[in-house]
Amino acid sequence: DAKTTQPNSMESNEEEPVHLPCNHSTISGTDYIHWYRQLPSQGPEYVIHGLTSNVNNRMASLAIAEDRKSSTLILHRATLRDAAVYYCILNLLRNTDKLIFGTGTRLQVFP
């Protein structure tokens, strides 16, 4: 299973954009890039996923490097509620599912 590398922690102020990086230099051509987050005392929550093109949804944007060896999750305006551990995961999107979670990035948001 391909590995991902993320910074242990990041900080942001409320209402500022946040760019959470993820390196996945051993990604294969069929791996999708998924992001989940885990709020305190809750199970993980799906955020976004992509393969090659940048993606946007109501929660965040995902920017994927042209060589696919790295990606960035973008929170356009951080809120206190976005304080969580963010996980970048590579996953084959087909009929079998097995998420390999790394250590993730703990995001702190200050008022």
Next chain:
Amino acid sequence: KAGVTQTPRYLIKTRGQQVTLSCSPISGHRSVSWYQQTPGQGLQFLFEYFSETQRNKGNFPGRFSGRQFSNSRSEMNVSTLELGDSALYLCASREGDAPGEFFGPGTRLTVL
């Protein structure tokens, strides 16, 4: 739709006992996966069930087992509990091959 539910939410057992945890997926979701979360090892995949069949398994000893019923509800069982089995056990469900797993709140198991 109601989310993924897990019961019980908290459980205390002693070494050597066995435990059964239950998970009800989101209505219509046929894939159910189980994960163990500990401070030391993080989130680790246990197994996945689809249509009552285990189709993927993580690297856990045989003491950890599971099953899925025809209504997609799933149970996981841990026999001969060890102190190191103390963890948050998370269940997640998915709709067919759609991206994104929906996680439940977890069952926190403490082994004394």
